[in-house]
Ligand SMILES: Cc1cc2nc3c(=O)[nH]c(=O)nc-3n(C[C@H](O)[C@H](O)[C@H](O)COP(=O)(O)OP(=O)(O)OC[C@H]3O[C@@H](n4cnc5c(N)ncnc54)[C@H](O)[C@@H]3O)c2cc1C
């Protein structure tokens with residue numbers, strides 16, 4: 019593509035903004051079209067944004083954009099009947115000594131193993147299609163890099179990499195609050211329970227950057243969104259909100275632009291979409307431009323969201339039974355044990371509400387807002403989401419919060435609820451999935467979002483994916499946006 | 513081993529069926545046309561997709577099958593033999609072509625439920641096929657990795673047909689008998705009632721064994737068909753073993769999940785859902801509506817209970833092989849998934865065993881009104897009983913779980929997946945080695961090849977088969 023040429027980016031989530039920012043830096047003229055009235059996508063919703071506690075954005079990505087954001091590490095708090103267990107980068111407090119030591123030993127081992135895998139993420143996945151036999155050996159070569167781990171840890175990695183977090187917990191630390199936190203990290207956003215094989219890999223991929231710790235941009239999440247937005251505009255890019263793309267236009271086998279919901283046509287030779295893969299390919303582009311097998315695979319992609327968001331406006335700070343209140347730098351995990359995480363998942367598998375949802379919460383002391391991500395709340399509830407079931411869910415969440423914060427009932431002034439089904443509609447993501455599609459072994463790397471669509475460039479020339487549905491998946495990381503933009507810049511075809 | 517010559521007759525598998533709670537059924541036939549008619553009766557779409565499904569499973573079987581009869585490479589040590597074996601696997605894998613490579617990866621990692629959802633729309637068809645993905649494992653049909661377990665069950669080969677099952681005339685025991693006769697005919701000797709107490713080891717080398725009755729045998733090569741835990745934790749002096757090996761062996765997972773009922777019957781029971789004289793009654797029968805029912809059965813097991821509505825694999829072999837019972841009488845073998853080795857509440861005592869049996873029998877009786885009154889006698893086996901009776905630890909029928917962390921170069925433990933142990937001359941050949949359990953003989957044959965190589969012999973599996 020030539021300098022100054024227009025590129026359309028669909029969606030102003032963090033990945034769309036990052037992709038646009040990188041293209042602008044390289045002299046192209048990105049136009050970001052966002053359906054909703056705000057930028058930031060899933061992390062930037064004005065009503066719900068505070069519940070997002072980013073896993074760190076890759077520093078390489080921020081550097082490439084020339085952005086400087088100070089991230090502060092968060093402390094994970096796991097309230098138990100005996101008191102609050104705290105997990106930070108430096109230490110584990112409040113847990114039983116033996117367990118804390120076992121947990122730390124396990125975490126440092128996993129950190130080493132995760133960082134050996136980190137080389138797979140900030141670049142396109144290995145390619146099965148174009149590769150010769152040599153490529154496969156090259157992939158084996160990536161394996162050789164793993165040898166830096168040393169024999170013992172490499173053997174261990176090869177053993178656990180496809181197994182489940184439950185077994186690892188059972189072998190290494192035993193169940194309890196630390197296990198609960200680990201089980202939540204391994205399953206958060208997924209339709210998998212701790213016993214589901216593959217949950218160790220999802221954990222390792224999360225830990226591959228910044229050891230899997232949550233961080234908060236100094237000054238709040240808006241600072242990050244604002245800087246990403248500026249990076250686009252500073253280099254001549256443009257962002258339009260309330261501009262839903264209705265169709266991706268194609269002539270021959272080439273993209274020619276997009277049509278907005280109002281009928282307006284915006285011509286462009288390249289379109290990067292951070293909207294979910296199924297939305298991009300089936301709704302916006304249309305199956306008629308794709309071969310039947312490709313469409314079948316796209317349709318069969320697993321994408322069942324199981325996270326609901328509830329935000330509470332509070333009259334006063336919530337307090338744990340010990341009397342302390344969480345700060346803005348704390349991430350609160352509400353789950354008694356890994357077994358409780360599995361139990362919550364059991365119900366969700368059948369489209370039912372769990373008796374005890376697993377929750378992740380953040381209290382913003384400035385705005386007195388408690389934001390909750392409630393896990394294992396199925397997108398399609400048996401019998402459908404109705405006013406009554408929404409109220410039932412809210413009561414469930416309030417009851418659990420009252421267990422952790424005595425007297426919570428009298429603190430809450432107002433609440434807003436968004437189920438995965440609401441998110442599916444709001445962000446146009448199938449199943450309202452956190453990762454725009456299940457992050458599971460059979461949908462990872464060269465199989466993400468599905469086989470034949472893994473290298474950002476789609477079968478229609480000029481169309482690229484750059485959102486969480488593409489490799490390496492969701493969370494606030496910026497990697498798919500970065501990789502998608504690189505693919506376009508490289509002009510790479512599959 | 514020329515087993516037919518030594519008395520083994522395999523009766524090929526012909527049919528089976530699943531009954532749902534509304535007395536509907538789906539029958540499975542090994543005969544292609546019969547199966548197609550039956551699929552059509554439920555859904556023409558499923559009938560068409562079945563062809564694709566069968567091809568896909570067949571391709572996976574063909575890919576994996578040769579790997580079962582080979583020693584898994586060690587991807588960490590990477591000696592020349594490991595490198596060439598890895599290259600062999602990669603080459604075969606690459607030979608599949610990009611589409612099939614992706615399919616293969618997905619197949620190995622998917623849940624059986626999702627795999628079947630790709631092809632079929634009819635619940636009872638999926639429920640029927642899903643059983644093979646979970647039998648004997650501590651996984652549910654929604655667990656990733658269960659599509660592979662399906663293969664493990666389909667790998668059987670009767671007279672060269674991939675995916676074919678067979679019944680041994682006279683029962684499973686006749687397989688062991690034929691094997692024993694063949695072995696003895698080649699000059700081998702077998703002593704029963706000769707429990708091994710311990711392996712005699714000196715200076716890191718095995719010297720022989722000591723029996724429970726005190727008898728000692730000297731040998732420079734000893735091969736253990738016991739599982740890895742029994743071999744090394746129960747019958748080896750742990751001071752002879754490296755600590756990381758011991759730790760790995762202790763971690764090896766059995767997790768029994770199956771129970772068994774053997775029921776003597778006064779006559780042939782009838783099934784309310786089956787047409788008169790349905791020939792599929794001779795096969796394996798199941799009673800369930802959908803895959804969710806199996807998953808819920810699994811949830812019970814996770815919580816330390818036997819399934820409230822278990823997955824049942826019911827067979828009356830006396831229909832096929834009347835020699836197994838007096839004339840007019842029958843017996844049923846009922847394989848039950850799931851039952852835990854340890855109950856969360858209480859013990860496997862007579863009362864619980866009876867309650868477990870009652871759960872199973874009442875499930876069957878819901879589909880067979882005269883079943884209960886035909887029962888003359890029954891034996892009930894919890895996983896604990898299976899362990900006590902057969903020596904299968906924790907009652908796991910595969911000598912250990914078939915999950916990724918215990919397959920291929922990880923089976924039984926990483927670094928010792930080539931049938932050798934840390935003790936020189938002491939080998940493993942049971943199903944806790946690659947490629948795992950089931951009556952297929954691959955671990956034993958692979959171990960024999962490695963042992964013969966160490967002893968300086970060449971061994972051609974083809975010639976021995
Ligand atoms: C409840 C919940 C809590 C979460 N909490 C965290 C957390 O604490 N930490 C973390 O790291 N991650 C969290 N995540 C995950 C994270 O928010 C997402 O993975 C990430 O935001 C995805 O970014 P994205 O840019 O790829 O996609 P999105 O943020 O979804 O952005 C895509 C954008 O495209 C727009 N769009 C779609 N279709 C069109 C169209 N046709 N025309 C125009 N625009 C369109 C959408 O409106 C949206 O703004 C959470 C997710 C959920 C659901």
Ligand SMILES: Cc1cc2nc3c(=O)[nH]c(=O)nc-3n(C[C@H](O)[C@H](O)[C@H](O)COP(=O)(O)OP(=O)(O)OC[C@H]3O[C@@H](n4cnc5c(N)ncnc54)[C@H](O)[C@@H]3O)c2cc1C
Nearest residue numbers: 706707708737738772898902903909910942943949950951
């Ligand atoms: C109820 C049930 C149903 C099954 N159904 C099927 C089926 O339909 N199809 C199928 O393919 N598979 C089936 N299996 C699985 C199959 O039986 C096993 O996987 C297989 O028998 C394992 O063979 P093996 O030789 O590895 O081990 P084993 O058969 O367990 O042999 C090990 C032997 O070592 C002996 N031993 C143990 N300790 C000592 C000692 N200290 N000294 C001397 N000897 C010792 C034991 O007595 C035993 O005979 C079933 C299993 C069960 C329990």
